[in-house]
Amino acid sequence: MAETDFKISMRDVHKQFGPKVVLDGFNLDIAKGESVVVIGGSGVGKSVMLKCLLGLLTPESGAITIDGENIIGISTGQRDRINHQIGMLFQMAALFDSQSVWENVAFGLMARGTSKSDARDIAVAKLALVGLGSEVIDLFPDSLSGGMKKRVGLARAIATDPEILFFDEPTTGLDPIMGDIINDLIVHCVEETGATTLTITHDMQSARKIADKIAMIYNGKIVWMGPTGDIDQSGNDIVTQFIHGRIVGPFQATAQL
Amino acid sequence: MNFLQPIGNVTFAFLATIGRLIVFTGTALLHSVRSPFYPRIIVKQMIEIGYFSLPVVGLTAIFAGMVLALQSFTGFSRFSAESAIPNVVVLSITRELGPVLAGLMVSGRIAASIAAELGTMRVTEQVDALTTLSTNPFKYLVAPRFIAGITMMPILVFIADIIGVLGGYLVSVYQLGFNAANYLQNTYDFVEFIDVFSGLVKAAVFGFIITLMGCYHGYHSKGGAQGVGQATTNAVVSASILILCFNYILTGIFFAVDG
Numbered sequence: 001m002a003e004t005d006f007k008i009s010m011r012d013v014h015k016q017f018g019p020k021v022v023l024d025g026f027n028l029d030i031a032k033g034e035s036v037v038v039i040g041g042s043g044v045g046k047s048v049m050l051k052c053l054l055g056l057l058t059p060e061s062g063a064i065t066i067d068g069e070n071i072i073g074i075s076t077g078q079r080d081r082i083n084h085q086i087g088m089l090f091q092m093a094a095l096f097d098s099q100s101v102w103e104n105v106a107f108g109l110m111a112r113g114t115s116k117s118d119a120r121d122i123a124v125a126k127l128a129l130v131g132l133g134s135e136v137i138d139l140f141p142d143s144l145s146g147g148m149k150k151r152v153g154l155a156r157a158i159a160t161d162p163e164i165l166f167f168d169e170p171t172t173g174l175d176p177i178m179g180d181i182i183n184d185l186i187v188h189c190v191e192e193t194g195a196t197t198l199t200i201t202h203d204m205q206s207a208r209k210i211a212d213k214i215a216m217i218y219n220g221k222i223v224w225m226g227p228t229g230d231i232d233q234s235g236n237d238i239v240t241q242f243i244h245g246r247i248v249g250p251f252q253a254t255a256q257l
Numbered sequence: 258m259n260f261l262q263p264i265g266n267v268t269f270a271f272l273a274t275i276g277r278l279i280v281f282t283g284t285a286l287l288h289s290v291r292s293p294f295y296p297r298i299i300v301k302q303m304i305e306i307g308y309f310s311l312p313v314v315g316l317t318a319i320f321a322g323m324v325l326a327l328q329s330f331t332g333f334s335r336f337s338a339e340s341a342i343p344n345v346v347v348l349s350i351t352r353e354l355g356p357v358l359a360g361l362m363v364s365g366r367i368a369a370s371i372a373a374e375l376g377t378m379r380v381t382e383q384v385d386a387l388t389t390l391s392t393n394p395f396k397y398l399v400a401p402r403f404i405a406g407i408t409m410m411p412i413l414v415f416i417a418d419i420i421g422v423l424g425g426y427l428v429s430v431y432q433l434g435f436n437a438a439n440y441l442q443n444t445y446d447f448v449e450f451i452d453v454f455s456g457l458v459k460a461a462v463f464g465f466i467i468t469l470m471g472c473y474h475g476y477h478s479k480g481g482a483q484g485v486g487q488a489t490t491n492a493v494v495s496a497s498i499l500i501l502c503f504n505y506i507l508t509g510i511f512f513a514v515d516g
Contacts, residue, residue: 056385080391088389094382108390156390 013062024220037211087162093153307409318417322424346425360463372492375475376485410464470496
């Protein structure tokens, strides 16, 4: 398939910081409506890949397209138009401290011209979708637990009904039960919105639950990608070591660096 | 030749910082004059920078005026020139002490606060979140602070001028025995438009420097709590030094214009 046939496509993307090469000929294609999870160890380039997609970092070379449209080196106005169809759940939720819960959720709506009262109504509905009632809407982020912050972050990500959702380590820092609740909410929200999703995580339980396909990143490249059900029979030493959390294996060399 | 390497590295790092600062300043100024604007945030920053800085600037000004009157009396009484005290007080306050002391005090308060706030937003990914929510961080975070700093500092300094002159008046009249009406008349007769105007121009420039340093260091902070702390320190130190440098430059310009 050509890159224009995919919702999201990254081809031969290179990104380095000084002498450190982070993405080294990175390729990833995601079809419309697909849920792809990228797994990999710390510092292998998962977050950098996501920031390149969001336009927060610019790769040295390669092509990144969304709906077949190149997104590298585009103007701020074009970037805003692309961002209109993207929702993002950050690792630590990244809620704005100075704004209440509903203002956080409604922020993207109001930035796009929705009136304050309409934006508040939509925010309340989205908060209900992630299991938060009216008692929290006027609270500020510093009075929320980690799990509640993630829920609010998720509500903010889906508030504008985006076509694409990015999740950065959605279960990091949560207990296993809350992590599973967030996983269920992500699956539920994706089903509701029909969005194309890309998630990066270390959490295999989370990956198995929310992914149609799993991709493994190592040394700046995707070394394996396949349906979630195939990961246990991937035949790839790096994938096998990672999903079983073994100390011995190809990852060890990286860890000792 | 190895000893040249660190010199070269430091030079390149310095030039890179200057380049980044120029690009940051240009981008911020451009976004400060182009829509969309965020009036609610601009007003909030004006209150923060202007209204909440009033107590510290007012206290600094009144004590500066009082000390100035006392010290001037000590010197001028040695050659029977005590009558020049109102003139010295008003000239020193409006041209120098008002803008410089207010600038340094506001620098400690506001540059630190802006750097800490933006730095925390940077390291907790709130700045990135703004971008993903179709909001330009320069327009939303930097431009309102620029506008508030440049507009509120002259107002603050104008008030500081009045309070500083009042400090000199109180000491001169109630401690040194000056005639109140004569003191005020002397002050009014001596002060010229350029004295006050030059101080207010300095104040606007200092407001620009304070918000620029706070925003620049906060926006580029990294490395968690330590990085935010470093950014805060750098913002206050660089703003204070730049205020003193630009005070000399602006004084030189006004000296040439006056002369």
